[in-house]
Amino acid sequence: MFRGIVFAFLGGACITLQGVANSRISHDIGTWQAATVTQLTGFIMALMIYLFVRDGDLGGFRKVKPLYLAGGAFGSVIIFSEVTAIQTIGVTFTISALLIAQLLVTFLIDRFGWFGTTKSKMGAPQFIGLAMMIGGVLIMKL
Amino acid sequence: MLIGLLLAAFAGMMVALQTIFNNRTDVHMGSWATTTWVLFMGFVASLACSLIFEGSRTFNLQQMQPWYWFSGLIGVGVVICLVLGIKILGPTFSVSVTLTAQLGFALLFDSLGWLGLEKVAFDWKQLAGVVVIVAGIYVFKFGGKKKSAEAVQSASAAN
Numbered sequence: 001m002f003r004g005i006v007f008a009f010l011g012g013a014c015i016t017l018q019g020v021a022n023s024r025i026s027h028d029i030g031t032w033q034a035a036t037v038t039q040l041t042g043f044i045m046a047l048m049i050y051l052f053v054r055d056g057d058l059g060g061f062r063k064v065k066p067l068y069l070a071g072g073a074f075g076s077v078i079i080f081s082e083v084t085a086i087q088t089i090g091v092t093f094t095i096s097a098l099l100i101a102q103l104l105v106t107f108l109i110d111r112f113g114w115f116g117t118t119k120s121k122m123g124a125p126q127f128i129g130l131a132m133m134i135g136g137v138l139i140m141k142l
Numbered sequence: 143m144l145i146g147l148l149l150a151a152f153a154g155m156m157v158a159l160q161t162i163f164n165n166r167t168d169v170h171m172g173s174w175a176t177t178t179w180v181l182f183m184g185f186v187a188s189l190a191c192s193l194i195f196e197g198s199r200t201f202n203l204q205q206m207q208p209w210y211w212f213s214g215l216i217g218v219g220v221v222i223c224l225v226l227g228i229k230i231l232g233p234t235f236s237v238s239v240t241l242t243a244q245l246g247f248a249l250l251f252d253s254l255g256w257l258g259l260e261k262v263a264f265d266w267k268q269l270a271g272v273v274v275i276v277a278g279i280y281v282f283k284f285g286g287k288k289k290s291a292e293a294v295q296s297a298s299a300a301n
Contacts, residue, residue, distance in 0.1 A: 004230030005239055011223030012243025014216050016251065021213045024257040028205035032192035036200070039188055041214030043181035049174050049218065056172015061179065063170040071163030074156045075184025076191050081153040089146030090262045095248035096275055097147045099241055101154030103282060106161070115162050125285020132278030140271030 016095060022079055023086040035079040068115075093140065100133045177221050181214075238283045245272050 018038075025034040050058070061069055085094040107126055113119030160180075168176045192200040227236040249272050255261025262268075 004227050007223045008227030008231060008236040008239035009243045011220050011227055012240035013247045014220045016244050016247040018216045020251050020257050025210045025213060029203055030196055032188055032196055033200060035188035036185060036192050038214040039181050039185040041211055042217040043185050045215050045218045046178040046181050050178045053174055056175040058175040060170035064167050068163040068166040071160045072180035072183025073187035074160045076187035078153045078156045081149040085146045085150035089143060091248040091251045092268055094150040095244055097150035098154035101151035102158045105155045105158035109162060123286055126282050129278045129282025132281060133275045136271040136275030139274055140268050142267055
């Protein structure tokens, strides 16, 4: 249980650290270049881990819809937008707005069962939660 | 201010889509093959954008400091932590803790001005805002949602 919390917490810390590091690297070599370099080294590392653990099948891509396979390409615009946002409004505002949009879009996709997700009913708690999150950003802006 | 918020929201929207697409891929390929594929696609797309928008400056990397080459490893660490966190705690609790840490560290990075960030003076309003957002996340996540929907939201590979 405690170990799980540590992993989940470190994962979150690393997500933010990644945005900040990308922003730093972009400052020196350009944003698209930073996105290229960090994803190249990440790719090489992930490939080595995959070749070591062999937990799945790279050849399985033939069974995946091309649209879903293309999702990885979003990484480029995600990094570009996040870095530009961090450089304009700082890390806290960027992560806050990013998370709200992320949860809102996930909420809509689940609500309507888009992309083959299981349609699920969303109740008052989800609306209240989103409203609180937006309220939090407004408090920061006061 | 507005353009920054819009860009951040756009990034969040794309992360949500990517997470779902990655899950669809994960089913057939397993999590490391998926991560490898996703990062490869991200690399190719970024290189293409760099060539289009920056031209030959793409390969102008004199300013590279050695540690920049290793920053991509942070993303791999993220995948390991998220996969293990979800395995031990289940998606609802694990994702909530992850989102809390993301926001907490954002505030910390701003206040300390690490890694050449413009230092933003610590401000109680910012902390109060983050606390309200985190409370909102817990209401959202634990407020009687069906399990099936949450599985989709977990296990983000590229983030």
